[in-house]
Amino acid sequence: MSDFSPGQRWISDGEAELGLGTVLNCDNRMVTVLFAASQETRTYSTRQPPLTRVVFGSGDRVQSTEGWQLIVDDSKEVNGLIVYIGEDSQGHWRELPEAQLADTMQFDQARDRLLTGQVDRNDWFDLRYRTLHHHQRTERNPALGLSGPKVDLIPHQLYIADEVANRHAPRVLLADEVGLGKTIEAGLVLHRLLLSGRAERALILVPDSLSHQWLVELLRRFALDVTLLDEQQSQAHGHANPFESGQLILASQQWLFADPYRQQQAEACAWDILIVDEAHHLDWTPEHTGPGYACVERMASLIPAILLLTATPEQMGLTSHFARLRLLDPDRYHDLETFKHEEQGYVRVADAIEALDRLPVDDGEVAQSDYDAITTVIDDPDSQALLDILTTTESDEQQRASARSQLRDQLLDRHGTGRVMFRNSRRHVAGFPERNVHITTLEAPAAYRRLLRRLERDEEYLDELLIATGLDHPEAVLYLDAMYRQLHAQAPDTSPWWQFDPRVNWLLERLQAVGKEEGSNGKMLVITHHRETALELAEGLRTLEGIQAPVFHEGMSLVERDRAAAEFADDETGCQVLICSEIGSEGRNFQFCHHLVMFDLPPHPDQLEQRIGRLDRIGQQHAIDIHVPVFNDSPGERLLRWYRDGMEAFGAPTGVGSELYDAFGDALADALLNDEELQEVIDETHSMYQSRLREYAAGRHRLLEHNACRHDRAQTVIDSIRELDDDPALPRYLDRALDVFGVDDTSLGGDLIHLKPGPQMLDGLPGLAKEEAGFTATLSRQCALARDDVQRLSWEHPLLREIMGRILSGTMGNTALALLKHPAIPAGRLMVELVFRTHCPAPKRLHVNRFLPATAVRVLLDESGINLTDKVSFNGLSKNLQKVKKAVARDLIKNRHDQLREMLSNGEREADRELPSIVEAAQTRMRKTLDGELIRLQALARHNPSVRPDELQALQDERSALNGALDNTRLRLDAARVIVTVEQEER
Incomplete structure (x- = not known):
């Protein structure tokens, strides 16, 4: 079947993207092949042409030109052409001549590419495996979305970002005092929502004078590519809706609020989150609604997540403060007089928390005034039981510390507007100079x-x-x-x-x-x-x-x-x-x-x-x-x-x-x-x-200040970020990835490197267009913070995410063939190193990667079927492998075709044994996280009406959907490497 005959199916070794080719005609010297899917025709010499015959075997799934599929069971040759025999999707036995195979069949799966002789470089295979490993690790890190931005690790900012971004469709008011970083908090929330898949489109409305500042901040600190929209840009789109011109739109409030037509266009788009800066300038009273407030109010009714940034809430008066909260939850904040009455009670809760903080840590005497201040706001047996532990002489120091922490959290959760509003002041935040x-x-x-x-x-x-x-x-x-x-x-x-x-x-x-x-x-x-x-x-x-x-x-x-x-x-x-x-x-x-x-x-x-x-x-x-x-x-x-x-x-x-x-x-x-x-x-x-x-x-709003940063949780977030900052694997991975993708890096000293396009750089890398000079970067957070012109490289940097995404979503490195010289292994032995990958189909909004990111299962088999995975590590094997020319690799694969098919099937069975434990661990992680939060919110909803019913229902639906998605997890072959042993050379 190695001779060319019209109707045979071949693929180009050098241009695999052309798809499945058909031999049109041939003679002793030349062969002409039509690649119908890409509408290209190629003519090759019959002497060592860069072509590989496509031959499917038992178990392979093929598609006909008419669209029906066949699972191959056997095949036969008729006049130099292969006829495949097998069952179609209806269970009927049918025959399919190779000339009737669909031209659009893709050979992008590792199994298909390997068996058709398409092999990549070994360093590509290594990079693919390491990419899968690091992706799994970083996606499960609790600091995902917070570690990449170029910001200082400031507790109150990270606490707010972590708390808000973990909620379903967060709707909150960020009201820190000037200089405490509301813009950074909003950027952190947005960055995490985007990276986790919980948001894809955002509309950011800011005062005209701050448009440039926001544009620069989002680009430099968060590496977010934002479209700045104004009237001139809008007119350039003609009759098209200009708000559809980007995923992240930044627009001037003055421009949008003054133009009803542009407002209609903005409201016609599907947004995941709305961010409004300087929201205290939105004009509302019970008797009058300003045009800016009316615009935001309409959009807030359409967009699930809302972040309002405002100056100190008291600055514009209680009515103005109520107006902001009304935008976030009009059902909860529907009456101004009722709200004013509630606000008067918040001072008592703040007094109770401060009295709680004054209680002695040992068995010292409790001041009656402090005890009374706490009991006036306690309204359930659980809280009273915690207070009893704090005030009885029978409790030890550890019990009191735990009870104090739990009671403090309950009071903060259950009273006031702390779930919808965050406010820090300088008197509670350290680190400012004189x-x-x-x-x-x-x-x-x-x-x-x-x-x-x-x-x-x-x-x-x-x-x-x-x-x-x-x-x-x-x-x-x-x-x-x-x-x-x-x-x-x-x-x-x-x-x-x-x-x-x-x-x-x-x-x-x-x-x-x-x-x-x-x-x-x-x-x-x-x-x-x-x-x-x-x-x-x-x-x-x-x-x-x-x-x-x-x-x-x-x-x-x-x-x-x-x-x-x-x-x-x-x-x-x-x-x-x-x-x-x-x-x-x-x-x-x-x-x-x-x-x-x-x-x-x-x-x-x-x-x-x-x-x-x-x-x-x-x-x-x-x-x-x-x-x-x-x-x-x-x-x-x-x-x-x-x-x-x-x-x-x-x-x-x-x-x-x-x-x-x-x-x-x-x-x-x-x-x-x-x-x-x-x-x-x-x-x-x-x-x-x-x-x-x-x-x-x-x-x-003293109560708000107590609730605006819980330091234990903030420290946990900071520790997780530092774990990624100090990850020794990052510089090693970066070196390999830049080398494979053809990016030149030059050390500039002082933790700085300059990245620029190399002669063989692959297209489409962020910041590295071939006509550009590249950029200066660093892995050091402090170095990046000191230099506005320096980018900070992290696992979340767009360059790293593009490289990893391109590897994991494409075919790069999913096949390879290498030689192994080892004195203890006879020459001519065959091994396969298979990397399987969990596949858990679920909507992006569920962020299933928190619990089960794409997880690698490695299987190393020899030709006798023995599983060597536990005996030979990936690193240990890789450093002893030698490359082989592609032509030799294709011949080796062709000669061992049937044996390789059997080894691939055996590998699938070995990998499937690992799947149940992986899924069970993911479900355990999911239940531990969501069940605890669900119980907390259900208890909180009985005391604090700021917990929206839709938030509870969304969490229950999310748990159910995640459970179903995890149950449907399957393994699929992600990459395969064939290893052939050769004789050890004598020294």
Whole structure:
């Protein structure tokens, strides 16, 4: 059957993707083959053509051109063609000539590819097995979805992400104080939902001014490819729905809320999760619903999972707070007056928890007031029994500790809005640095003084200036360099402002002093309000002292900003100073620096806090030194006094700055040129500031703060993440994978490597398009956090996930043939190494991989049927194997065809013996996890109406569906390697 005859079926060894070919004609020299499925025709020499005859054997399933299938039992040859004999799906015996085999038959299964002589490289086979092993390991790790993002391991953020992302269709309010990382928490939740398959499409609505910050944050921290949608982009899609243009859509609230047509398009899409930032600005009262609130309310009724991000909930009042909760669960939060009554009771629960924390750990006396505070909120026998253990002298220390923990969790679970809202404050989160403000008062230069004197004398002059310069009030009087620049824009002989502005020389002196500090890297971040000021200040430093200061502003591309930030971050060769504009500094982490210069002051308290927040971050190793130069008796100095004396804005974030600005911003603007009016504004501001702080300290949401981070659970999550961070297998696997996929890696020192496309790189790898220069990466979390331009490689990085996904979903490495030289094994012996893989068909939303990821079952058989799996390890065998040419491999397989079929069948029987124990272990893990959570939620639902009935039902349905899916788990052959022994060479 080795001679060519028209009608025979062959496949191309070098182009297996062409599919099943049919010999059209042949002579002594040439053979022509039609590959009908790919509509290609090839002509080959009959001398050693790169073709393999397709021959099926007993047990193989084949398909006819008419669509019916046959399980082969026997075959016969008629005029050089094979006729297959077997049973069809109806159990009828039929014959199928090979010429009538379906052209679309695919040879992608390991068994088919092996028996048709299609073998891959041995290093591909090794990589496939290791990929399956590591995929199984990492998918079951409880840190899945939380370990990959480029974030610090901060307990409260990880606790919230773990708690929320584990729920069915989570609908929660993230309300941490400013600076505690709400955006990171939302990103972590989204990242885990995407990786676990519980979400595929997300709509993210943010204020227009934060669109870029969110885009950068999601890309750099979470490696999420987000589509930023605006009107221009939408129009480019013509009549198509622009919200269908990506899986993750980021859009401006102002744009969407103002356009009913775009709202209809957004509502017409199927989303899995909606994220809304700055949700406290959505306008709702019992009498009026704003357009933004109405839009989100409609979408919240259609989308199963909702994350609302908001400032401190009290900031906008209790009615506004109720309005956010109403979006999450309108059935639970349906009446404002009822909610107000419930809120009054939460203070008692907070008092009870704090009393519980005060109870002695030994058998000391319990204060009656603490005991009474706890008993007033206990309403069931279980909780009373736990309190009895805590207060009886017969209990030992361990019993008391366990009872305290259980009772605390019960009170937090059963009372308040803790299941739908998370709020952390700085007083409960450690790791923030001190802030030291250094104010320097300078005399304004003559050019500025002349402007200020005329403004103070002539009220109409301000209007003239606003018209002449195009500046807005109060910015026109705050930024004297900008006013000077605008007034003299048409006078080319006028000196630039930096030549006479004393702040420039003051900055040069500060740079010199900071550079001499011991224990400091001498770096200084300078922020100005206007881009032009930043650019001209950099020019002044270069001209006056030869200082090359990179500038970072909103007019630069992402690559340009990265370059500037990287130059600033480099300790060895980087620059000492970076000059940023207001918008250009948004969202960036410069915590390696602790000197901040506010060359001018921003007009809004939120911008002031945002500036400080570039350096004041959890994990900052130094106190923050804030340097503020101001001109004596100027609008800038008066603004400083309002910030410092009215709201103590330089000390710590309070979350009330926006509220104070809304209340006094107009009066402040009018008082910037009048000292007497200013003091009245400062006094009123400070009075309101203290009042708001007293309200918050009184504890309307103290209960929430107790519930916002459970440290034992947070530590468990952190330990799981560190286990993956420190996984020694990751760098070894990465080296092998990059080599196989043709990616060049170059060590740059300091834990950094540069990845770039190699000459033979396989297409489609994230960040490694062949026309691009690649990217710099690291395995170190700390190194990645210090460098915005460096990507962090982990098991969850898109490059690793693409490589692993491509291997596991394709044919790469699922067949191989190797030679084994061993003195104890006679030459010519045959072995097969088979890797079977569990297959558990289930919807992605069930995330079955938590309990049973694709699991490898390895079987090593010799030709006599002996199972050698336990005697010969995968690593031990692999390092002794030698490669063989493909032509030789095909001949070996052809000569041992029948023997190989039998060995494959024996291997299947051996593997099937392992399946029951694998399934049973997975079911045990599933029941332990879900049964415990179900019991907890059922008990909780009897006390806390925040547990939605659909959440309970969804968990019961999930358990049932998972149980059925696990029962249907089967094994299938994933990869097969033939091993032939050869004689040991004499030394």
